[in-house]
Amino acid sequence: MTKPLVLVTADVKAVDGYNWHAAASTYLQAVLKGSDAIPMILPSLGADLDLEAALDQVDGVLATGSRSNVNPELYGGESTEENGPYDPGRDSTTLPLLRRAVERGIPVFAVCRGMQELNVALGGTLLTEVQTLEGRKDHRAPTTERQEERFRIAHPVEVTPGGCLAAVLGEEPFEVNSLHRQAVGDLGNGLIIEAQAEDGTIEAASLKDSPGYVLATQWHPEYWVMTDGPSKRLFEAFGEAVRAYREKRLGL
Numbered sequence: 001m002t003k004p005l006v007l008v009t010a011d012v013k014a015v016d017g018y019n020w021h022a023a024a025s026t027y028l029q030a031v032l033k034g035s036d037a038i039p040m041i042l043p044s045l046g047a048d049l050d051l052e053a054a055l056d057q058v059d060g061v062l063a064t065g066s067r068s069n070v071n072p073e074l075y076g077g078e079s080t081e082e083n084g085p086y087d088p089g090r091d092s093t094t095l096p097l098l099r100r101a102v103e104r105g106i107p108v109f110a111v112c113r114g115m116q117e118l119n120v121a122l123g124g125t126l127l128t129e130v131q132t133l134e135g136r137k138d139h140r141a142p143t144t145e146r147q148e149e150r151f152r153i154a155h156p157v158e159v160t161p162g163g164c165l166a167a168v169l170g171e172e173p174f175e176v177n178s179l180h181r182q183a184v185g186d187l188g189n190g191l192i193i194e195a196q197a198e199d200g201t202i203e204a205a206s207l208k209d210s211p212g213y214v215l216a217t218q219w220h221p222e223y224w225v226m227t228d229g230p231s232k233r234l235f236e237a238f239g240e241a242v243r244a245y246r247e248k249r250l251g252l
């Protein structure tokens with residue numbers, strides 16, 4: 001059987017006088033080796049993209065993390081210099097992409113910024129600069145440029161018993177990495193909590209009565225996908241979902 005195709009969201013980055021549409025290799029490798037699927041970067045071209053035509057031809061969507069923040073104006077907040085950087089091209093592409101993928105029952109795996117985008121796409125809000133909020137811990141990455149250190153284990157999460165995440169990983173708490181300043185505030189329509197940090201930060205979500213597989217994590221399972229059990233199992237589960245979708249899509 002030919003391998004399923006997974007759209008991977010892109011950041012718009014200005015380098016050498018050009019705008020590039022880019023995804024970090026860790027996400028592409030996680031789809032390739034963790035989910036045994038073919039990653040295909042979707043450029044963040046916003047309204048110029050025929051998203052329906054793109055979604056007609058794929059079997060899943062991976063919404064990646066990014067240092068840029070979802071613009072607060074998209075959920076009734078105010079965008080400020082200090083809460084940036086922003087990526088309007090990405091926002092204008094990924095929010096409608098996730099909304100339609102979910103509606104069509106196309107498997108979605110949303111990571112970090114991707115989870116935040118899914119929440120906003122479904123009408124939810126975000127908490128900004130979580131580390132400044134009363135009762136919340138600092139969920140930002142360690143201040144080093146050494147990636148292995150930035151993606152190191154940071155804190156445990158409690159898994160919601162009987163949920164989608166528990167079905168994949170079991171109900172025991174486990175340790176995750178943490179590289180974020182934003183977090184889910186009000187949950188988007190239909191989203192349910194699948195895991196939480198000790199300070200109440202929502203760390204994973206799924207979609208109630210979803211026609212397809214939808215799982216979102218605030219942490220980064222892609223980074224240690226080949227060496228960390230829970231990370232590997234999450235991408236394997238996504239791979240199973242996209243293969244099943246492909247068979248249905250192609251009538252195999």
Ligand SMILES: N[C@@H](CCC(=O)NCCCC(=O)O)C(=O)O
Pocket residue numbers: 064065066067068069070111112113114141179180181182183
């Ligand atoms: N910018 C948002 C989303 C966080 C996120 O996706 N982090 C991954 C970035 C990886 C890195 O820092 O290299 C937020 O801060 O909440």
